[in-house]
Each structure stands twice: as structure tokens, then as C-alpha cells.
Amino acid sequence: MIFLVTWLSTLFLIVIPYPAWMTLALPHFGFLFVTWWGLMRNYQLSMTLLLIASLPIDVLYGTTLGLHGLLFALIAYALTLLGPSVRQVNWIRQSLVVFVVLLIASAVSYWARTLTGQSPDLMILVLQSVVSALLWSPLRWFYDVVADYAEGLRAQRQ
């Protein structure tokens, strides 16, 4: 239930039309979704579910199917290993860790996109990682609220 609600919220954030000038400075909402699950709820995270959830994100971004699955798996794995220690530190340090992990994911994204015929700009990928890391704290709060709401709904049903 929590996964479904947070995933649908992420899809909604991806689909909302943004002005063309914002495209370069948009955070990667998909990455932040996996970051939240990898850091905050890794004990509930299923890799299979993550792969299935990544396919609609590929469709919405228009990227090759499987690209976000690959990146999500790497981010989730890295953050699951780092999770316990990163959860303890303050938001600035958390954002720095998120930045480094997303930067590595961006490098893999650059490699995979180049192999599939796109011509990505590494600087834009770095910029996306910076913006995503800066927005990690508010997005974490957003996902916490959404998860609490979903848990409330589940409790009401029971």
C-alpha cells in the first residue's frame, strides 16, 4: 500500500507538465523515490517490485525500457548498504551521500544512454544530481507524509 501510494505520487510528479526552461533543472523524481525507499524503508523493499515500478517511469520519460530498472537497482543496492549509518546523520550529510550515489547512477545512465544512441550531456546529468540532492530533504518529508497517510488508510481498513 505504501509502495503503491508513494510510487503513484512519484509518477504524478513526473507527469505534471513543467515549463521547457525548467527541464534542465528538474530533479530526478524517480531517483529520489528509490532513495527514500533505499534509505528509509529498505527492509520492505523488493527488487522485483522496483523493476516492475521502473517500467512506467521509462515509458513516461520516453527512455529505453530497462534503463531506470538498472539505475534503480544500483541506487537501491548502494543505499541499502549505507542505510543504517546514513539515517543517523543530519540532512546536509544525507544530501551529500545522496549526491554521490546519484552521481554514480548518472555516470551509469550516461554510459547506457550513449550505448543506445543518445547523446547525453554529462554536465546536465551532474546538474540533475545536484538539484535532486538539494531537494532530498523536502522530498523525504513529502514521502514521509504520503507514507503516514497510506499507513493511516490501511489502519482504517483493518
Place this chain on the structure above:
Amino acid sequence: MRPLFSDTSVASVRLVVAVTFSVATIFIDSRFDALTLVRQTIKTVLWPLEQAAYVPGRVSSELIDWAHSYDLITERLEVIALENERLRTEQLKLQTLRAENAELRRLLGVKERVNERLLQAQIERLSNDPFVHRVTINRGLLAGVTEGRPVISADGLVGQVVVAYPHAADVLLMTDATHNLPVQVTRTRERAIAVGVGRMDRIELRNLPDTVDIVPGDLLETSGLGERFQSGIPVAEVKEVIRAPGQPFARVIAAPLTPMARLSLVMVDLAEGES
């Protein structure tokens, strides 16, 4: 002593399986058309969510329009009246040219082109990925839009439909880095392949002989090769010709005639091509 099957090793195995699955999917999707049905199904399921996501934007633009409605309508009417006058004059010229063209084609023994059947469509969203130049239009399989249809605007070529869904279609813009387009220079009939470079304001012609007769200001149009686009659709204007000393090939940089970043209305060519 470290256990053989610790949590970390289980996670590593899962990672290896996930990476293998993802790389296989990337390979299949980028090399074959085997996953189009998966894409269509996912997009169809997500259609209500997409429609819901457009609501805030639509409501705000409606509110803004409502606030300026009278002034806006008067202003727009004046512009439309002027445009209408201009188009009526152009249409008169076009009728004469069509008759002349038909006569010339008859004399040359070239068959008449099939009439264009254009379907108007609105752009619903641009991909939020900065490296993917795709837009979603609000017409799909139910309106007769199928894969491969050319998409044009009032200024020239926009791109082509790559995936058609029941209520929508994905259009790959000609500026996308994976798009190749057979073109010819209107002035000299020199043929080339225009490739997108991932920038909305630029396409390039590569591997042209250094002695090629192209100058800035030349217009590029579709050549009709490849049997996907009719010939003669305006594409771009040449901005720069780079002839590096010692290099056998020239590089031509052109700007698309259609302002890709500001597109809102397009037309899908539903004609079956030239007869």
C-alpha cells in the same frame, strides 16, 4: 566467521539478477521492436493519471484566460482577421500553382500526389528527460494515427509518430539524437541525411563532400527517400557550413523551421504516401 549466505550476499545476488534483467531489457528494446506492446499497455493504463496531472495546469490557464478574456478575445480576433485575409490571398495563389503543378506533372508523366489528409492534434506533454526529444499528442490509434506517420506544423516538419496508443501517440522530434531524416537542399537538390543532435534548435548534416554546394540560408526539405516522409516538406534552414582544412567531409549545421520548444498544435499526415 563470516556466514556464506549473509544478508549482503543475498542483496548482491538480487542486484546481479536485476542488472542482468535490466540490461537484457535495454538491449531488446533498443535493438528490436519487441516491447512496443508493453509500452502501449503501460501508457494506456497510465492514461487516467496523465489526464489528472494536466488538470492543475489547465485550470490555471483557464483562470488566467478568464481574467483577461475580453481584451484577449478582441486582440485575438484582430490578429485572426488579419491572418484570415492573408491566407485567403495565399489560397488564391495556391490554387493557380496547384493547377500549374498538375499540368506540369501531366506533361512530365509523373503521377498526381495523393491528397494530404491532415489530422490536427494538440501536444499534451514534453518528455521531462532533457535528452529525449519526444512529445505526447492527444490523438492515437482511435483517430487513425499509427506508427511512422509524419507530424508537421504550420512551419515545417516536426517529427514522426514512434508509438501509438489508443488515445495518444508519442512523437519523436527530428531534433532527437536517435532521429535520422533524408533531406535535400531546395536550391541544388543535393541529398543528405539530417541527424538530430539532442538540441531543440539544431540538426546536422554529416559526411558531406567538402566541395558540396551548400551555403548559409539554404533551405532543407524532405527528399522522399526512405518512403516515410513525402518529398518537399520544409525542414530547416542552413546556419553554418564547417569545412575543416584537411578533412574530407564538411559539416552543415541547420536550424529547424519549426520552433520545437514552443509547439502546441501539430498535424499528423494520415495519407498513405505518394501513389
